[in-house]
Amino acid sequence: MDQPTDASIQAVAALDEPTRRRLYDHVVAESAPISRDDAASALGLPRTTAAFHLDRLVDEGLLTVTHERRTGRTGPGAGRPAKLYQRSDREIGVSLPERQYDVAGQLLAAAMEDAEASGGSPRKALDRRARQYGESVGRTHPGKPLAEVLQAHGFEPRRNGSAIELANCPFKALAKNHPDLVCTMTLHLLGGLLDGLGGTGLQAVLEPRPAHCCVRLLPDSQNAQERTS
Structure with a gap:
């Protein structure tokens, strides 16, 4: 990103x-x-x-x-x-739709190092790293509209009523081959992004659908209602 x-x-x-x-x-x-x-x-x-x-x-x-x-x-x-x-040392890559495989690689490598050092679960380490990364991205854009941040990082947000659907998955090829691992990573990354931005009134929810990112952003109240229904 x-x-x-x-x-x-x-x-x-x-x-x-x-x-x-x-x-x-x-x-x-x-x-x-x-x-x-x-x-x-x-x-x-x-x-x-x-x-x-x-x-x-x-x-x-x-x-x-x-x-x-x-x-x-x-x-x-x-x-x-x-x-x-x-x-220059700058690395340039262009993909349309946008992909962020370098971000996934960095998160996976860091998670493996964390797990080896602690003896803990690599998956939990990946989820933690993804959330931390998302929070750091959110904190670097204080006051910027959520839709602009999501668009800038390849998620292609689409407003659907009070929810936001994500028409593109920046980790599509990885998610296709490793859906559980990568979709959960994306869930934590976007959850961290919302926390980092603050005040969005939204929560990331795992909701895989064809031709969309596996995560959907729902209002906090709607998400709470769906969890109890």
């Missing part, structure tokens, strides 16, 4: 321009950061063209910049440090 889809799509779209893609591939293939002069010379481009596209790749988070004096000299007369480009 960390990388907004719009930003990822924009970054990937930046590589659709042929010259920009050639420059990106060239920088990535080099074992050390390279200057715009080196890149322009290697690809037979005008320096200004190379500089424009390299800086666009930096703006999109695909490359990072360092500065270094290539002559090895220091002090007065050494000249200005060269602007050098290298691939």
